[in-house]
Amino acid sequence: MKAIVMGGGMSGLATAINLLDLGIDVSLYEADEIFGGRASSWLDEDGDMIDNALHVFFPYYVNLVEFFKKMGIYENIIWKPTEFYYAQPGGKQAVLKFIDLPAPFHAMYAYAHMLKDYKNVPLWKVLSAAIPLGSGLLMSKEKVDELDKISMATFVHKYAFLDGLKPMEPGINGLTFTPSYAVSAKVMLNWVLKVMGSAQTARVGFANGGLGDIWVDNCLGYIKEHGGKATLKKAVTSINIENRKVKNIVLNDSDKEEADIYISAISPYSLRKILPDECYSLLYFRDLWHFQHAPSLSLQIWFDKKLTDVDVTFFSNDCIFNTYADLSNVLPQIFKGGSMFEMVLTPADHIVGLPDQVIFDTAIEQIKELFPSARDAGIRKWKVVRERQGVYRPHPGMEEHRPFQRSPYDNFYITGDYTKTHVSSGGMEAAIWTANKTAELIAADKLGKQISLNIEFEPNEPFIKLMKPALIAGSAGAALWAVALAKKKLKK
Numbered sequence: 001m002k003a004i005v006m007g008g009g010m011s012g013l014a015t016a017i018n019l020l021d022l023g024i025d026v027s028l029y030e031a032d033e034i035f036g037g038r039a040s041s042w043l044d045e046d047g048d049m050i051d052n053a054l055h056v057f058f059p060y061y062v063n064l065v066e067f068f069k070k071m072g073i074y075e076n077i078i079w080k081p082t083e084f085y086y087a088q089p090g091g092k093q094a095v096l097k098f099i100d101l102p103a104p105f106h107a108m109y110a111y112a113h114m115l116k117d118y119k120n121v122p123l124w125k126v127l128s129a130a131i132p133l134g135s136g137l138l139m140s141k142e143k144v145d146e147l148d149k150i151s152m153a154t155f156v157h158k159y160a161f162l163d164g165l166k167p168m169e170p171g172i173n174g175l176t177f178t179p180s181y182a183v184s185a186k187v188m189l190n191w192v193l194k195v196m197g198s199a200q201t202a203r204v205g206f207a208n209g210g211l212g213d214i215w216v217d218n219c220l221g222y223i224k225e226h227g228g229k230a231t232l233k234k235a236v237t238s239i240n241i242e243n244r245k246v247k248n249i250v251l252n253d254s255d256k257e258e259a260d261i262y263i264s265a266i267s268p269y270s271l272r273k274i275l276p277d278e279c280y281s282l283l284y285f286r287d288l289w290h291f292q293h294a295p296s297l298s299l300q301i302w303f304d305k306k307l308t309d310v311d312v313t314f315f316s317n318d319c320i321f322n323t324y325a326d327l328s329n330v331l332p333q334i335f336k337g338g339s340m341f342e343m344v345l346t347p348a349d350h351i352v353g354l355p356d357q358v359i360f361d362t363a364i365e366q367i368k369e370l371f372p373s374a375r376d377a378g379i380r381k382w383k384v385v386r387e388r389q390g391v392y393r394p395h396p397g398m399e400e401h402r403p404f405q406r407s408p409y410d411n412f413y414i415t416g417d418y419t420k421t422h423v424s425s426g427g428m429e430a431a432i433w434t435a436n437k438t439a440e441l442i443a444a445d446k447l448g449k450q451i452s453l454n455i456e457f458e459p460n461e462p463f464i465k466l467m468k469p470a471l472i473a474g475s476a477g478a479a480l481w482a483v484a485l486a487k488k489k490l491k492k
């Protein structure tokens, strides 16, 4: 049996590997000149490492962790202490510092630790926002799912002061490339619950090297060893359908390729351009037009001196960047001789059309405000990365439009971080989860084999489990006590 995988990002490469493991013959075609998609890196003309953008890993990426272990590359993730530094004007920093306490006390401690130095918003406003965020821990999965109908800001505003969400804004922007007023409350709560729900899962991992260097070559090696083929610079330019099946695909507008199974691992924007009109009589394919691009940019700046010793993630409010790290501290073996800031610029709707120079000038002004030591630092070089940017915008109501991996066409499957999964609205874990799901479906549909590749993240935190019954028992006790008191008063 032969399969064609379209797209050589994380989901496409992982799907190819899964299918080879099932004994299926695989040919993968990638349009770009490098593999890895958005999780890639390369060397520039000076031999400096350029990441497509700063990527962080979380321990609740359980399927990605399994995949990396299988590829023998798990050691390529460097796990850091669970600390997020808020850089504030004048060099003042606040630290969201998680310590080893059982959940949810680890999160309460972290919040309190951050609040003592966080100056952007009055304390009581931030504390008010902790109520709706914490209430997520007591909600059923169905209730959290329902919150896909409203935005995160609407959800918080119902119970608290909207300004109280400000410390979370850089995290929301960095994860979804979307402001809190436009992002689904379900999507954000899903993330908050993972971090608040377990002390171990609040850690952050970085690539120990160039983002693509740590995983792409191992995947390509595996594909080759197992008889698969992966080819660059081959864009799928059309998908031909006959009798509700894919008949063939066309590469670079010229060569036709045929297989028994076809898997799209390309973005919804690319896919909808190459599908024939007849697909859009089906709601399944029409859903692809709901996806909107949330743009981002990446900025790397090489300073000639150290600006900080912090080797974890920075957050900033009210800047064109929101999540970033000084990679000279994370990867001192690579970035020597001064700080190298790698910054995610998002939501980038209002800056993506600006010239690189204007973007850099704006960013450096803001950096000098937050890091006074930057004021007399020389800049060795800087680079704005525009290629392979963006994720889809997870605004309210988007969850129901994410396509299931099995399409209505018998031999056509769709994978990628935007396709249907409960793990997150996108990101590397979603890319691997959907690749696993696709292989599970193909094994069942085409080989009659039931296989189970995906594993679930299950925080095992006794205090969280006790919180709900304790609250119900407490409320029932209080109600009984009030009734008894009222009866006593009536008797008198």
Ligand SMILES: Cc1cc2nc3c(=O)[nH]c(=O)nc-3n(C[C@H](O)[C@H](O)[C@H](O)COP(=O)(O)OP(=O)(O)OC[C@H]3O[C@@H](n4cnc5c(N)ncnc54)[C@H](O)[C@@H]3O)c2cc1C
Binding pocket: 006, 007, 008, 009, 010, 011, 012, 029, 030, 031, 032, 035, 036, 037, 038, 039, 052, 053, 054, 055, 056, 057, 234, 235, 236, 237, 265, 266, 267, 270, 274, 296, 297, 298, 344, 388, 389, 390, 391, 415, 416, 417, 418, 426, 427, 428, 429, 431
């Ligand atoms: C700025 C930025 C920061 C991010 N930070 C994080 C992070 O911190 N943590 C995290 O988990 N995730 C992060 N992500 C998201 C992560 O990069 C993606 O979730 C993941 O790489 C998606 O993999 P994918 O295979 O689904 O899609 P992609 O990587 O987009 O792969 C799709 C592939 O298909 C190819 N293709 C497109 N059209 C065609 C065609 N017609 N024919 C053939 N090939 C085609 C593309 O060239 C590409 O290689 C970030 C993304 C960006 C942009």
